[in-house]
Amino acid sequence: xxxxxxxxxxxxxxxxxxxxxxxxxxxxxxxxxxxxxxxxxxxxxxxxxxxxxxxxxxxxxxxxxxxxxxxxxxxxxxxxxxxxxxxxxxxxxxxxxxxxxxxxxxxxxxxxxxxxxxxxxxxxxxxxxxxxxxxxxxxxxxxxxxxxxxxxxxxxxxxxxxxxxxxxxxxxxxxxxxxxxxxxxxxxxxxxxxxxxxxxxxxxxxxxxxxxxxxxxxxxxxxxxxxxxxxxxxxxxxxxxxxxxxxxxxxxxxxxxxxxxxxxxxxxxxxxxxxxxxxxxxxxxxxxxxxxxxxxxxxxxxxxxxxxxxxxxxxx
Ligand SMILES: C[S@@+](CC[C@H](N)C(=O)[O-])C[C@H]1O[C@@H](n2cnc3c(N)ncnc32)[C@H](O)[C@@H]1O
Numbered sequence: 001x002x003x004x005x006x007x008x009x010x011x012x013x014x015x016x017x018x019x020x021x022x023x024x025x026x027x028x029x030x031x032x033x034x035x036x037x038x039x040x041x042x043x044x045x046x047x048x049x050x051x052x053x054x055x056x057x058x059x060x061x062x063x064x065x066x067x068x069x070x071x072x073x074x075x076x077x078x079x080x081x082x083x084x085x086x087x088x089x090x091x092x093x094x095x096x097x098x099x100x101x102x103x104x105x106x107x108x109x110x111x112x113x114x115x116x117x118x119x120x121x122x123x124x125x126x127x128x129x130x131x132x133x134x135x136x137x138x139x140x141x142x143x144x145x146x147x148x149x150x151x152x153x154x155x156x157x158x159x160x161x162x163x164x165x166x167x168x169x170x171x172x173x174x175x176x177x178x179x180x181x182x183x184x185x186x187x188x189x190x191x192x193x194x195x196x197x198x199x200x201x202x203x204x205x206x207x208x209x210x211x212x213x214x215x216x217x218x219x220x221x222x223x224x225x226x227x228x229x230x231x232x233x234x235x236x237x238x239x240x241x242x243x244x245x246x247x248x249x250x251x252x253x254x255x256x257x258x259x260x261x262x263x264x265x266x267x268x269x270x271x272x273x274x275x276x277x278x279x280x281x282x283x284x285x286x287x288x289x290x291x292x293x294x295x296x297x298x299x300x301x302x303x304x305x306x307x308x309x310x311x312x313x314x315x316x
Pocket of ligand 1: 077101141146
């Protein structure tokens with residue numbers, strides 16, 4: 001992780017590191033909304049690296065032994081540039097990973113192990129192109145803004161259909177607002193929220209929609225919700241520095257729109273951006289996440305216990 005942080009500090013080095021793995025999309029003349037720019041890929045990578053530190057790994061579900069024993073099928077929903085998928089596939093080389101995204105040009109073009117495939121699939125075009133009971137584990141991260149509120153129930157029910165009985169689903173999402181913000185970050189929060197609202201539909205506080213929706217699906221059981229609070233700012237070490245970097249990148253990619261829409265002046269935004277990078281340390285600003293893990297009912301086979309060879313070795 002230290003080396004990733006170092007890469008972030010050298011921003012040109014960071015961009016070329018990503019470009020060597022993922023194609024740049026900035027040159028495209030016109031892009032529909034669902035096409036990711038290079039800046040989106042970079043921002044996702046920064047967040048992915050921060051979450052790895054925050055979770056001390058890549059997931060919460062109790063699936064380590066299953067994936068390690070091999071033969072499992074794993075689906076990463078809205079995989080983007082496949083940072084999670086490729087890391088997991090390298091860690092569990094005898095399980096099989098499928099990453100799906102609506103933007104096929106974002107998929108990695110090198111450095112991918114043989115146990116991964118990427119497929120262009122639109123999550124909103126149901127049914128998804130998979131048989132019933134296909135996947136042992138489905139992972140969804142940072143998709144809250146991507147799936148419209150009214151589609152979530154159908155999407156979740158469809159994901160449960162393609163899960164194997166006894167398989168796990170895990171969602172990791174962030175709460176939209178930052179906490180313990182100073183004046184500069186509060187200004188940014190207002191701009192971000194103004195972006196999300198429309199004249200017909202003011203920004204609403206959707207709190208924890210996934211746990212409630214998953215609890216309503218009677219084919220799921222054993223739901224576990226965890227909350228996680230992560231520092232945003234250098235006061236929080238490498239993780240905090242990465243999440244500050246993430247927010248700076250959000251601001252950079254939204255600033256033209258905010259200025260054009262006269263939500264803020266260019267000079268005021270520049271000053272706000274500078275101020276908030278010190279301010280987050282003073283106010284100890286943080287963001288909050290929740291993960292929801294649940295298991296599909298109906299597995300009637302034997303409970304398979306796989307001894308962890310590494311753990312046994314270390315106990316000797
Ligand atoms: C915020 S990114 C999250 C990427 C990844 N899950 C992560 O945690 O780094 C959202 C992703 O959803 C994809 N996406 C947007 N609409 C989609 C759809 N209808 N079906 C599938 N993927 C979609 C985008 O292309 C983008 O890669």
